[in-house]
Amino acid sequence: MAKVIRVNMTDLTVRTEEAPAAWAGLGGRALTSTIVAEEVPPTCHPLGPNNKLVFAPGLLSGTAAANSGRFSAGAKSPLTGTIKESNSGGTSARLLSRLDIKALIFEGQPVGDAWYRVHVNKDGVTIEQETETLGKTNFAVLESVASRFSEDFGVLTIGPAGEQMMGIANISVRDTEGKLRSFGRGGLGAVMGSKKIKFITIDGDGSSPIKLADPNAFKAASMVFTKTLKDHPVSGQGLYTYGTAVLVNILHEAGGLPTKNFTSGQYEHHEKISGEKMYENITARGGEPSHGCSNGCVIQCSQVYKDTAGNYVTSGFEYETIWALGADCCIDDLDIIAEIDNVMDDLGVDSIETGVMFAVAMEAGILPWGDGKEIIRLLREEVQKATPLGRVLGGGTLAVGKAYGLTRIPVVKGQAIPAYDPRAVKGIGVTYATTTMGADHTAGYSIATNILNVGGKVDPLTNVGQVELSRNLQIATAAIDSTGLCLFIAFPALDIPECLGSAVDMINARYGIKLTMDDVIGLGKTVLKIEHEFNLKAGIGPEQDRLPEFFELESIAPHNVKWDMDQKELESFWNF
Amino acid sequence: MGGTIELRAFMGLQMLFRERGWSIPHTFEIEGEMTGEDLLVRLDIPRDKVESFFINRLAIAIEGSVIRPGDRVALVPPGVPGPHRLLLGIHNKAKSRELFGLSH
Numbered sequence: 200m201a202k203v204i205r206v207n208m209t210d211l212t213v214r215t216e217e218a219p220a221a222w223a224g225l226g227g228r229a230l231t232s233t234i235v236a237e238e239v240p241p242t243c244h245p246l247g248p249n250n251k252l253v254f255a256p257g258l259l260s261g262t263a264a265a266n267s268g269r270f271s272a273g274a275k276s277p278l279t280g281t282i283k284e285s286n287s288g289g290t291s292a293r294l295l296s297r298l299d300i301k302a303l304i305f306e307g308q309p310v311g312d313a314w315y316r317v318h319v320n321k322d323g324v325t326i327e328q329e330t331e332t333l334g335k336t337n338f339a340v341l342e343s344v345a346s347r348f349s350e351d352f353g354v355l356t357i358g359p360a361g362e363q364m365m366g367i368a369n370i371s372v373r374d375t376e377g378k379l380r381s382f383g384r385g386g387l388g389a390v391m392g393s394k395k396i397k398f399i400t401i402d403g404d405g406s407s408p409i410k411l412a413d414p415n416a417f418k419a420a421s422m423v424f425t426k427t428l429k430d431h432p433v434s435g436q437g438l439y440t441y442g443t444a445v446l447v448n449i450l451h452e453a454g455g456l457p458t459k460n461f462t463s464g465q466y467e468h469h470e471k472i473s474g475e476k477m478y479e480n481i482t483a484r485g486g487e488p489s490h491g492c493s494n495g496c497v498i499q500c501s502q503v504y505k506d507t508a509g510n511y512v513t514s515g516f517e518y519e520t521i522w523a524l525g526a527d528c529c530i531d532d533l534d535i536i537a538e539i540d541n542v543m544d545d546l547g548v549d550s551i552e553t554g555v556m557f558a559v560a561m562e563a564g565i566l567p568w569g570d571g572k573e574i575i576r577l578l579r580e581e582v583q584k585a586t587p588l589g590r591v592l593g594g595g596t597l598a599v600g601k602a603y604g605l606t607r608i609p610v611v612k613g614q615a616i617p618a619y620d621p622r623a624v625k626g627i628g629v630t631y632a633t634t635t636m637g638a639d640h641t642a643g644y645s646i647a648t649n650i651l652n653v654g655g656k657v658d659p660l661t662n663v664g665q666v667e668l669s670r671n672l673q674i675a676t677a678a679i680d681s682t683g684l685c686l687f688i689a690f691p692a693l694d695i696p697e698c699l700g701s702a703v704d705m706i707n708a709r710y711g712i713k714l715t716m717d718d719v720i721g722l723g724k725t726v727l728k729i730e731h732e733f734n735l736k737a738g739i740g741p742e743q744d745r746l747p748e749f750f751e752l753e754s755i756a757p758h759n760v761k762w763d764m765d766q767k768e769l770e771s772f773w774n775f
Numbered sequence: 776m777g778g779t780i781e782l783r784a785f786m787g788l789q790m791l792f793r794e795r796g797w798s799i800p801h802t803f804e805i806e807g808e809m810t811g812e813d814l815l816v817r818l819d820i821p822r823d824k825v826e827s828f829f830i831n832r833l834a835i836a837i838e839g840s841v842i843r844p845g846d847r848v849a850l851v852p853p854g855v856p857g858p859h860r861l862l863l864g865i866h867n868k869a870k871s872r873e874l875f876g877l878s879h
Binding site for chain 2: 432433436437438440441443445446448449452453454470474475500659660687690757758
């Protein structure tokens with residue numbers, strides 16, 4: 200029996216329920232967004248007692264399916280005021296699934312000043328007061344959990360930023376090697392902090408392997424699925440070797456690499472921060488160019504980056520992080536960027552929101568352009584200690600831009616715009632403007648053209664066809680986010696029909712159901728509409744589905760283009 | 776009329792450039808206007824090592840592309856990730872699966 204566990208932080212009680220029949224076909228984002236939409240008042244304060252924090256494994260989490268170790272966190276976001284789903288790897292999705300927990304829902308809010316830790320195991324959930332790790336950073340929390348309890352527990356934790364309920368705060372997840380993955384976006388760490396939960400541990404002892412309705416059919420579909428991931432040059436070779444950072448040079452060449460707080464589309468020192476340079480450094484220093492964020496990953500887009508002395512610095516060193524600190528903040532040294540990434544992991548802050556925020560802070564004159572050492576000082580001495588300046592910085596990109604009277608503030612619905620300039624890549628601009636999540640590049644990832652009728656070539660510099668393209672990408676992404684599969688399966692899905700087909704076959708064999716591809720795409724549409732409805736009720740309507748004005752006023756090199764999408768056309772996004 | 780083009784490359788193709796002692800960018804002389812396929816032959820780079828081009832910083836499919844003296848040309852190998860594959864037009868629906876060396 201799939202369980203839903205409700206942890207009430209107001210009266211510190213736990214209630215375990217059988218999952219409602221209506222939630223049977225839901226997992227991951229579909230489930231977190233359904234629960235938030237049904238149970239959270241849209242106008243509530245995100246940091247108040249009426250918000251809920253929901254964790255849900257995907258439909259295939261915990262199975263032997265390749266790349267199925269992802270899970271979702273959902274709540275009303277303190278950064279955007281919208282519904283929010285964030286997605287992470289790590290070990291916890293697998294453990295929750297094997298404990299037959301379909302959703303873990305945190306409700307209410309303690310009245311006093313005490314903080315808590317929550318423990319999940321086969322017998323249920325316990326809540327204990329926590330003092331030892333208060334004020335401690337994430338790596339210290341992991342050490343504490345390992346020494347006090349077990350090295351094998353799944354861990355979900357917040358750092359000092361989450362404790363201080365900052366908008367840049369993430370929720371960090373222990374990975375297979377005792378390092379950190381993140382529910383990065385939307386300030387969900389602040390929601391966890393508002394419920395005074397320092398960390399959650401998950402003990403998988405005594406759990407059972409996932410029961411499959413049709414083991415043979417599952418195995419057959421799983422083999423096909425894995426083969427498509429390994430056969431495709433993106434998921435099987437490109438990501439495996441170079442990770443996502445290879446996009447630095449590509450986006451520079453396309454003129455869509457936002458540079459110096461979005462004042463240019465090209466960065467003079469792009470080669471120094473490129474994926475190719477990262478690969479060179481990693482292989483020369485004994486690091487790992489290929490690495491998985493969760494069990495069963497065959498794509499291995501993560502990596503372990505070491506310093507010149509061969510010491511671990513960071514892992515999961517993503518394009519968007521490198522872009523934000525590199526091109527956007529003009530730091531042309533990959534080693535310093537890696538060091539900052541480590542500090543961000545330790546403090547528990549979103550590396551996109553924080554990097555973009557620092558570029559705005561540089562424009563505001565808080566620190567010089569390109570000064571990575573000063574970023575580390577500001578993170579350690581101001582953000583970590585929650586000084587008045589640290590709180591302004593911790594509020595995120597919009598907070599800093601407003602505090603310093605800037606007009607070039609790259610956010611949509613309060614969330615920082617990531618690494619693709621919408622003037623040179625118009626389709627991503629539509630996604631940034633219309634997604635239910637605030638600016639989010641992952642909301643509209645590449646997916647099967649043949650299934651979704653996304654045909655032909657779309658000119659990135661013109662508006663023609665961009666709304667339809669973005670709509671189809673967002674629908675498909677919402678569906679993938681509900682499966683527990685890594686979003687990067689989108690690449691083989693784009694070219695190999697058997698990829699998505701076998702994923703649907705695995706879901707059917709797992710649950711003994713007969714979903715079609717249309718059903719799965721239909722699920723994506725439903726998820727988007729549920730989320731959109733929540734946002735409308737929260738007072739976030741078409742007026743907020745737009746990019747900041749400066750994109751319409753300022754053109755960027757080398758293509759010298761502005762954002763000129765008609766607002767009415769953008770509003771047509773929801774006509775489905 | 777002949778002239779030079781400026782060549783760039785990404786990922787494994789950068790390694791190939793280095794093995795050949797080519798800088799990035801690498802200046803390459805062409806006799807005149809030529810197709811993308813012909814350029815790859817001239818460069819002695821197998822067709823299956825290149826998924827698409829950037830020509831003067833716009834993603835262009837190899838099929839039907841024309842290279843002219845003075846152009847800035849970047850070679851994009853198979854395996855480049857990212858939402859830009861569709862949004863920039865690197866992903867070309869017409870391309871054959873054999874290009875990726877797929878076994879089915």
